[in-house]
Amino acid sequence: xxxxxxxxxxxxxxxxxxxxxxxxxxxxxxxxxxxxxxxxxxxxxxxxxxxxxxxxxxxxxxxxxxxxxxxxxxxxxxxxxxxxxxxxxxxxxxxxxxxxxxxxxxxxxxxxxxxxxxxxxxxxxxxxxxxxxxxxxxxxxxxxxxxxxxxxxxxxxxxxxxxxxxxxxxxxxxxxxxxxxxxxxxxxxxxxxxxxxxxxxxxxxxxxxxxxxxxxxxxxxxxxxxxxxxxxxxxxxxxxxxxxxxxxxxxxxxxxxxxxxxxxxxxxxxxxxxxxxxx
Ligand SMILES: NC(=O)c1ccc[n+]([C@@H]2O[C@H](COP(=O)([O-])OP(=O)(O)OC[C@H]3O[C@@H](n4cnc5c(N)ncnc54)[C@H](OP(=O)(O)O)[C@@H]3O)[C@@H](O)[C@H]2O)c1
Numbered sequence: 001x002x003x004x005x006x007x008x009x010x011x012x013x014x015x016x017x018x019x020x021x022x023x024x025x026x027x028x029x030x031x032x033x034x035x036x037x038x039x040x041x042x043x044x045x046x047x048x049x050x051x052x053x054x055x056x057x058x059x060x061x062x063x064x065x066x067x068x069x070x071x072x073x074x075x076x077x078x079x080x081x082x083x084x085x086x087x088x089x090x091x092x093x094x095x096x097x098x099x100x101x102x103x104x105x106x107x108x109x110x111x112x113x114x115x116x117x118x119x120x121x122x123x124x125x126x127x128x129x130x131x132x133x134x135x136x137x138x139x140x141x142x143x144x145x146x147x148x149x150x151x152x153x154x155x156x157x158x159x160x161x162x163x164x165x166x167x168x169x170x171x172x173x174x175x176x177x178x179x180x181x182x183x184x185x186x187x188x189x190x191x192x193x194x195x196x197x198x199x200x201x202x203x204x205x206x207x208x209x210x211x212x213x214x215x216x217x218x219x220x221x222x223x224x225x226x227x228x229x230x231x232x233x234x235x236x237x238x239x240x241x242x243x244x245x246x247x248x249x250x251x252x253x254x255x256x257x258x259x260x261x262x263x264x265x266x267x268x269x270x271x272x273x274x275x276x277x278x279x
Contacts, residue, residue: 004046006030006071007233008063010054010111011081013040015180016130019226020078021047027230032067035081054081054107055099064114073122076233077115079108079152080130084145084186087193088200096193097144104148109155112170120166127163127170128232129156133248135174137255137262140270141190141200141207157240169238173228176248180222183215206277207270220244 007024011017012033018041021033025046033041034052041049050066053059067074085092085100112127119125134142135149153172160170177183190204198204224244232242243249255262 002030002071004028004030005075006032006067006073007076007078008032008034008067008074008111008115009078009080010034010052010063010107011130012042012049013037015182016175016178016222016225016229017078017080018042019222020080020229023223023226023230024233030071032063034063052081054111055102057110060107060110060114064111064118068118074115074118074125075122076126076128077111078128078130078229078233079111080128080229081107082130082148082182084142084182084189085193086141086145086186086188086190088141088198088203089143091195091198091200092144092193096189100144101148101151104145105151105155108152112159116163116168119163119168123167125163125166125168126233126238127156127159127168128229129153129170129172130229131156131172131174133174133176133243133252135172136252139207139266141204142186145186160240171232171238171240171242173225173232173242174248174252175225175228175244176220176251177214177218178220178222178225178244179218183211183218187211187215202274202277206273210273 007029009017009020012021013035021031022042025031030046032048032050034050035041036053038049038051050063052063082104085096129152131149131152134146135153138146156170156172187208190208228242228244
């Protein structure tokens with residue numbers, strides 16, 4: 001049995017998860033990275049690339065069993081796999097709503113349940129759940145994404161109180177806009193999910209364009225977030241929430257402290273954008 005720390009990272013084929021695999025491996029951890037596109041997971045010393053679909057129970061069992069069989073321990077699980085099932089609440093087919101929660105919430109739930117017995121036996125462990133500033137703030141056309149991340153946050157906080165007694169902590173990372181494939185996928189889904197002759201087409205046109213141009217101006221990189229993941233995984237005194245920037249922390253604070261003001265400002269911005277698009 002190796003004395004190196006062992007970490008499982010989901011969503012390891014792209015963006016933050018891929019960058020985190022490289023960072024932890026570079027720092028000497030034994031890394032198990034899981035994703036459906038296993039061929040896109042980095043290769044190298046200390047890296048084990050595993051085919052994983054977090055919406056598939058057999059795949060989740062295989063992922064965790066493989067690690068415990070080969071390493072007999074799991075020090076950290078990072079529940080990072082996720083995407084945005086964008087689109088209007090009324091239009092998105094229920095099957096896609098379920099897929100959103102199966103990926104962003106239930107995948108994390110099942111992998112955590114499978115990992116906890118090992119962490120309890122070793123009397124130590126850390127579950128790092130990748131939420132979003134969108135776990136607190138919200139915009140139209142992303143309702144199910146926000147709901148899935150809000151669920152993840154409440155669940156993680158309750159879990160943390162249950163498992164602290166076993167030397168285990170459950171913490172949340174809340175990235176803001178970050179360079180990755182996430183933004184393009186969310187905007188594509190907004191259009192894909194529109195019903196024929198949808199009443200929401202004008203809203204999707206307005207917000208889709210705003211989000212696409214905002215995506216092009218994002219400065220945070222997936223490598224930046226990998227360092228935040230590292231802090232969340234290794235802090236001797238873990239915090240409940242981790243942010244990449246002061247701006248991300250501030251916006252979450254404002255939304256939580258002043259929900260009416262946030263709602264009024266968002267409504268006014270939307271009204272302005274829609275009026276500008278009409279004229
Ligand atoms: N980028 C942002 O602006 C932003 C902001 C806030 C929060 N986040 C959150 O940060 C996390 C990482 O996102 P990212 O920005 O790095 O996006 P990304 O580049 O699109 O990467 C998403 C990863 O999730 C994996 N994934 C999706 N569905 C999966 C499934 N069913 N099973 C296994 N893996 C799955 C993808 O792998 P495969 O497709 O190969 O399976 C991919 O590796 C997500 O939870 C996202 O919601 C992102």
